[in-house]
Amino acid sequence: MASKVVDIHTHVYPPQYVSILKSRSKVPYVRDTTPGQPSRLIILPGEDDPSSETTAKGRPIGPEYYDIAKKIEFMDTHGIDISVISLANPWLDFLDRDEAKGLARDVNDAINSMCDAHPGRLFAFGALPLSAPSEVIVEEIHRLPTLKYTRGIIMGTSGLGNGLDDPELDPVYQALEEENMTIFLHPHYGLPKEVFGPRAAYYGHVLPLALGFPLETTIAVTRMILSGVFDRFPKLNVLLAHSGGTLPFLAGRLESCILHDAHYSGPAAKVESRRSVWDILKTNILLDAVVYSELGVRAAATASGADRVLFGTDHPFFPPLEPAEGEEQEQKWLSVTTNYKAIREAFGPEKEQAEAVLGGNAIRLLRLTTD
Amino acid sequence: MASKVVDIHTHVYPPQYVSILKSRSKVPYVRDTTPGQPSRLIILPGEDDPSSETTAKGRPIGPEYYDIAKKIEFMDTHGIDISVISLANPWLDFLDRDEAKGLARDVNDAINSMCDAHPGRLFAFGALPLSAPSEVIVEEIHRLPTLKYTRGIIMGTSGLGNGLDDPELDPVYQALEEENMTIFLHPHYGLPKEVFGPRAAYYGHVLPLALGFPLETTIAVTRMILSGVFDRFPKLNVLLAHSGGTLPFLAGRLESCILHDAHYSGPAAKVESRRSVWDILKTNILLDAVVYSELGVRAAATASGADRVLFGTDHPFFPPLEPAEGEEQEQKWLSVTTNYKAIREAFGPEKEQAEAVLGGNAIRLLRLTTD
Numbered sequence: 001m002a003s004k005v006v007d008i009h010t011h012v013y014p015p016q017y018v019s020i021l022k023s024r025s026k027v028p029y030v031r032d033t034t035p036g037q038p039s040r041l042i043i044l045p046g047e048d049d050p051s052s053e054t055t056a057k058g059r060p061i062g063p064e065y066y067d068i069a070k071k072i073e074f075m076d077t078h079g080i081d082i083s084v085i086s087l088a089n090p091w092l093d094f095l096d097r098d099e100a101k102g103l104a105r106d107v108n109d110a111i112n113s114m115c116d117a118h119p120g121r122l123f124a125f126g127a128l129p130l131s132a133p134s135e136v137i138v139e140e141i142h143r144l145p146t147l148k149y150t151r152g153i154i155m156g157t158s159g160l161g162n163g164l165d166d167p168e169l170d171p172v173y174q175a176l177e178e179e180n181m182t183i184f185l186h187p188h189y190g191l192p193k194e195v196f197g198p199r200a201a202y203y204g205h206v207l208p209l210a211l212g213f214p215l216e217t218t219i220a221v222t223r224m225i226l227s228g229v230f231d232r233f234p235k236l237n238v239l240l241a242h243s244g245g246t247l248p249f250l251a252g253r254l255e256s257c258i259l260h261d262a263h264y265s266g267p268a269a270k271v272e273s274r275r276s277v278w279d280i281l282k283t284n285i286l287l288d289a290v291v292y293s294e295l296g297v298r299a300a301a302t303a304s305g306a307d308r309v310l311f312g313t314d315h316p317f318f319p320p321l322e323p324a325e326g327e328e329q330e331q332k333w334l335s336v337t338t339n340y341k342a343i344r345e346a347f348g349p350e351k352e353q354a355e356a357v358l359g360g361n362a363i364r365l366l367r368l369t370t371d
Numbered sequence: 372m373a374s375k376v377v378d379i380h381t382h383v384y385p386p387q388y389v390s391i392l393k394s395r396s397k398v399p400y401v402r403d404t405t406p407g408q409p410s411r412l413i414i415l416p417g418e419d420d421p422s423s424e425t426t427a428k429g430r431p432i433g434p435e436y437y438d439i440a441k442k443i444e445f446m447d448t449h450g451i452d453i454s455v456i457s458l459a460n461p462w463l464d465f466l467d468r469d470e471a472k473g474l475a476r477d478v479n480d481a482i483n484s485m486c487d488a489h490p491g492r493l494f495a496f497g498a499l500p501l502s503a504p505s506e507v508i509v510e511e512i513h514r515l516p517t518l519k520y521t522r523g524i525i526m527g528t529s530g531l532g533n534g535l536d537d538p539e540l541d542p543v544y545q546a547l548e549e550e551n552m553t554i555f556l557h558p559h560y561g562l563p564k565e566v567f568g569p570r571a572a573y574y575g576h577v578l579p580l581a582l583g584f585p586l587e588t589t590i591a592v593t594r595m596i597l598s599g600v601f602d603r604f605p606k607l608n609v610l611l612a613h614s615g616g617t618l619p620f621l622a623g624r625l626e627s628c629i630l631h632d633a634h635y636s637g638p639a640a641k642v643e644s645r646r647s648v649w650d651i652l653k654t655n656i657l658l659d660a661v662v663y664s665e666l667g668v669r670a671a672a673t674a675s676g677a678d679r680v681l682f683g684t685d686h687p688f689f690p691p692l693e694p695a696e697g698e699e700q701e702q703k704w705l706s707v708t709t710n711y712k713a714i715r716e717a718f719g720p721e722k723e724q725a726e727a728v729l730g731g732n733a734i735r736l737l738r739l740t741t742d
Contacts, residue, residue: 163568192563195590197534203597203632210628211593214621215586219566222582226574242624249620250585252664252713253613256706257581260689261574293623295673302666318631335627342623 003355004081006362008184009241009288009312011088013066014110020103028090030061038062043090044208046193059205064316068114072121074315077330078340081359082368085111086125086154088317089188093130093156100129101136108140108147115149123368125154125184134160134171141175151366152182152239157189157220164220165227177233182286182366185221186241187213217245221285222254230280237365238284239310243291248303251277278303286365288312289357292338297346297357306353310362311343374726375452377733379555380612380659380683382459384437385481391474399461401432409433414461415579417564430576435687439485443492445686448701449711452730453739456482457496457525459688460559464501464527471500472507479511479518486520494739496525496555505531505542512546522737523553523610528560528591535591536598548604553657553737556592557612558584588616592656593625601651608736609655610681614662619674622648649674657736659683660728663709668717668728677724681733682714 013021021030021041028043042048042058064070065088075083092104108126115122126144128137144150153176159166164185176183190212193200200207217240230236240247247254255277275283287300290312300309318335340358347353362368384392392401392412399414413419413429435441436459446454463475479497486493497515499508515521524547530537535556547554561583564571571578588611601607611618618625626648646654658671661683671680689706711729718724733739 163570165568165570191566195562195587197536197594199534199536199594199598203594205632206597206625206628207590207593209632210621210625211586211590214617214624215582215589216566218586218617219578219582222578223568223570223574226577227570243620246585246589246617246620249614249617249662249667249670250581252662252667252709253585254577254581256663256689256709257577259692260706261576261580291620291623292627295670296620296623298673299620299666299670302669318627321630335631338623338627 004359006082006359007080007313008084008310008362010083010315012085018066078336084123087127091127095131097131100132104129112147123149125152126150128153138175154184165223173233177236182237184239187216214242214245218247230284239286243287243300248299294342294345297342309357311358375730377453377730378451378684379455379681379733381454381686383456389437449707455494458498462498466502468502471503475500483518494520496523497521509546525555536594544604548607553608555610558587585613585616601655610657614658614671619670665713665716668713680728682729
């Protein structure tokens, strides 16, 4: 039997979520801007600057964003057996305190129902009502195991508003650890636009997406490490988007800076009994393989172990560069084939490792069976 | 003959530069804060916040920062044959327009004289008067070849104040290309402190140094790539500090985002005739090996080629964790031994590649002979 291919980084906006985006007048929102053209999704901070002439003004969206049949079609085209779907950014972060609880339930139920309609093909990461009071968040976490296909939650970097090193998040981490629910940590907010300089708009989405996103993830998980989240919750599992942002590459420097700062005196010495960055990478961190290069996959596998790196596509983002020739014929996406190729080349003759990254690791670590 | 070891990332503050820092009352400055204790160097933006209780309030400095005899001692202790010394950050960035020209000449002459006092052991990267008018900067570049030991210049990420993708820098890049002077691109400004969140001060220097520095470098060189600097100056050589910040790891994502953004329409399509990120990495970029991990060295060597990665120490930063036992006995620095070990392990049985990274590449690429 050929081993299975599992995509653990693949997003969906359920129809009721799209309705909310359509009803909104500020970011995030969906708008029909030009008659006859697809609706545009404007989700990134600052993307709706009316003076901007760049491609940064959102992106066109079609049914691949909300119609689960399109996901299945995409999976079939690319030889993907199972997808672990997750709500795309910005999740529920922008909701008012009072509406968050209900909408989180609705969205988590809706995504679980999508899985139920395609048994064995789909599993899910839920979303948390992070703008609601802490006890509401914890209650939703304890409800997740009742959803047959849900194996974790997807979350951005803002937490309750003060980042993921906020001690107020401890009850949330504790509940997630208790329920063995993996956190899929995903960027959205990027970096303040001034870091990209006065000419950033000329480069379209490139700087915020290529750099802002992975740098945001790296900062967020580093703050978790430094604040001792993994010391307090040693069984917490965190799956990092885009192969950890840049964490595998910077782990050595991070470990060195922690050691040297503890020396200078001051509060950093508190972390003397801490676990090393390398230990956390190999114990608590899972990395997707959405890094678009062989060297990236190898670095990720060295950092966390080839048994903790998981194939993903980032569908429906990064669609084909050119429209399909014939409408009938689904074409392969360059973004996906680039990542497939990177995995196959990264492990050379160690084909078993490549197969594990392509699917076996996800099935084992996320318990992707319904027995 | 054993192959030589060359350290291309090693800093010095000449005494006249330290005098300037001592005369200043705002960052950057040097201050004697506590009687009997070493002077403290406060160079990072925000480091002198009086409310801060952390180790982020500068660092103690001794003669290893300004006495070249200490550099030679350090080299001998660590088996380093040749060092290419450079002014440490923030270089001349903070000078008034009128004083920059004279001080650049003084500093470049002083550093060249240090090399002259230890023939064959020391070479130099100069510094540019970037706050002076463009013609003054260009004039200083054309003077550099008259300094026997100078092989390039060290520069931060702000350029003339608007970053390294500023078209006003073209005459500077052109002069550097003409004189075959390598740019050593080095971070200093980090990222705005809000990206590190409300608890950043508890972590000492860790977030700005471990993440802020490499992320700053990555953004700066990416802006150079996107603005076409390497298309207009195809022979320009840029040595990136800290193995490129995170560029090797993110190169695949960057290339993918450029391809996908050009598709959406808009000005990014202008870059259609551009050179790929991978091509620029292998042609114009040199990477130091100051990355503190085997996986980092391997990623750097894959990205730019094992013939374009160069050993460095970052001396006198990251000193030993504990004071030496006996005062006579120079001890080895953990930060240095970590990088040595990473290089030796990265290439396994390919000892020639390790030797090239340790010294041969620098001698060839920076012309470290005085014939």
